[in-house]
Amino acid sequence: MYTGLLLILGALFAGYCIRIHSRSLQLVLRRFSSAMLYLILFLMGFGLALVEDLGSNLLAMLQQTLFLVGALLIANLGCLYLIGRYLAMPSPHSEIAGQSKGASLAEPLRLIATVGVGLLLGLLHGQALPAQSAIAEWALVALVFAIGIDLRAAGISLRQLLLNRRGLLIALTVVVSSMPVGLAAAWYFELPWAAGLAMTSGYGWYSLSGALIGDGLNPVLGSTAFMVDMGRELLTLLLIPVLMTRSPAAIIGYAGATAMDFSLPMLQRAGGNQIVPVAIASGFILSLLCPLLVLFWLGLV
Template identity: 45%
Template sequence: MYSGLMIILLPLIVGYLLPAKHLSLQRLVNKLLSWMVYVILFFMGISLAFLDDLGRNLLAIFHYCLVSAACILLCNLLALRLFDSRQPWRHSHRQEALPSRLHMALESLTLCGVVVAGFLLGLSRWAPLKFASQASEYALLFLLFLVGLQLRGSGMTLRQIVLNRRGMMVAMVVFLSAMVGGLLAALALGLPLKTGLAMASGFGWYSLSGILMTESFGPVIGSAAFFNDLLRELLAIMLIPALIARHRSSALGLCGATSMDFTLPVLQRSGGTEIVPAAIVHGFILSLFAPILIALFSS
């Protein structure tokens, strides 16, 4: 039962156990991760093109995506607003001018273009493309190894995580409410509960959740998970400035796992440098949970 879980966790653990303190190595890991995400999403698009009854499956992808995103995000936001009201986050920061949110959104949508490019190539039915799914499995193992190296290179220690109570508490609220949302999505869509929980476990990390879910549940569920988590990041970019003044924890929690990388500049500009430690701890915890939970619910 747990063989698939171990296959996914082993490269992650090996990567985390290796020292990755040199700045040049961290830069190389980050660069390779960016390229591997594009490669695997390209393979995911190819696999999608080889589905039987393609038109019906595309409708299913967007149906699963919209329902799961609505359930998960609504549960997250309701729980975070309740947490904000019970545990208000005192601060004195005045919001700064923000970088172009449209530009950041377009950067996220570039990954959609990679999936579409793979899909269009796959429609050619060129014989070698049939091996795309097998190639993506090996690429996935390498990507998880790199993720382990990146988490180790972030320099976060258990002491730092425990000491930053706000980041840890917001991460726990996001985690628990996402699980409730995943269960509701599974019931609404008529999917197994474990599938709904796995879809909720990406926490906005679309480049990883789409890949892992495709390997475990096939291109339809994998693509739905990808668009579900991509939608979360796009909403975070747009809503952070509106939420940050009165609902600071909600703004952080909406970012999910991306609060330690992609959405961190928006959080910092909107919420000041004091939000950065909580954002890094929050993103680190959810980034660590995401592959473990997806693997667990997929086993």
Template identity: 45%
Template sequence: MFSGLLIVLLPLIGGYLLRVRSPRLLELINRGVSASVYLILLLMGVSLAGLENLAGQLSTLGGSTLVLFSITMVFNLAALGWLSRRLTLKAGASNVVENAPTSKLAAIKGSLLLLVTVVLGVVLGLLLAPLWGRELFTTADLLAEWALYALLVLIGCQLRNSGMALKQILLNRLGLAIAATLAASSLLAGLAAAPLLSLTPFEGLAMASGFGWYSLSAILIGDQLGPLLGGVAFFNDLARELLAFVLIPLIIHRHAPLAIGVGGATSMDFTLPVIQQHGGVACVPVAVVSGFILSLLSPPLILFFLSL
């Protein structure tokens, strides 16, 4: 029952046990994470190209993503809004952060590039399918799985060398509260969306457990429930990141916990520069802790719910 869980957790734990002191090696690890994400998404696009009646399936994918994302955001924003009224965090003045996005369009550009990568994968799959047949899609799934294992090792290494000690994480009450609120409200949204998507409750919970980690949720869900639902999980989590880029500058000074939490697991990496730029340094440790916890929760939760 838990073999799939162990297969995913072992690379993550193995990477976490690696202590890296060389800045150059850390830079290579960061680049490896980025490259692995793009490779996984390209291969996911190839798998989507293998769907029967692709046009009709893509329409279903879009509708299902809209349902799941809308319900998830309603639950997340309500829960995080409630938390923001109970626990306050004052955002500081905007800081000039090296390489930080200077506009919402610049921040969103990276997310749009991920979307383009998936589309390129679909086009590549359609072009190569007449030459390779169904073996192309089987090979793409296998390569995506191994790329995910490599990504998990690198992510684990990043988490270990992020500069956040376990004591700092456990003592950051607001970061813990944001992560717990985001996770709980997302799971409730998954339960609410499940019947509308013709899914079992446990499948709905699994679909909602990505918390913004789109490369992970796309592969794990796609492997168990098929490329169509893997695509729904990916676009649902990617849409979270896109919305976060838009909302963070608008609300972080009035509702900092809400602004940090809406990005889910991405608050420790992709949306962190925007949080730091518009919220100040006081928001950074809270965002990193929240994203760190959600990143650790996502793989075991997805596989646990899929195994039930």
């Protein structure tokens, strides 16, 4: 277990040490990351089909997902709303009234479909693929390595991000308020306490959290983590117009790691350019903490 976790963590830092300036190479890298992600999710669905007593496990996965999504929503937004009252956040100023939600939903739906196709083919095939575990592990290492390069390509120094007081406090509030939810889920569903903490440390980065937990624990918990973090992203999409005028800190924090990429254009449209530095800082910090914390908790299971 620890060898695999160190390999993945090493791949992240090795990727972060590489700086790529070419836009074309960055595009190739993102396409490669996307291909690895689809492969991992397909193999996760395939492995899920081979789990004994699949029906009851799928029911448990649904129960855990609903519990975690609901509890994280309440805990994160409640704490973020309180901390936001003392951060003197910039007043939101909407720049664009409307936005298409259909296009934003397309990618999550394709990823869910990939897991479903893997599950269906796994049920039809009835046995593991040759070297399935090794392929999944090395695809994950390649994905994390590419993610490390992509994070470095953001072009913002760690010093600049970590010195953004508002972004740092928002990110830390998300981390701290998520931990009791993980412990409560572990107790309620009779899981190892560290597994519960790992499942609440994805902060919306479903493409990474599900893959790490699926590889480190089992496909059922990996699929649960994937759905929990995807649920956070979809709820963010719906809540941005509602919460931006009430508490910018709350919606920026709840967006989690996606505040620096997927959710950033929508946050900027709803709140104006003045909230962009805070969103990027919070999202980037959570993006760095996600693999570190998930791997740390998995090492304690």
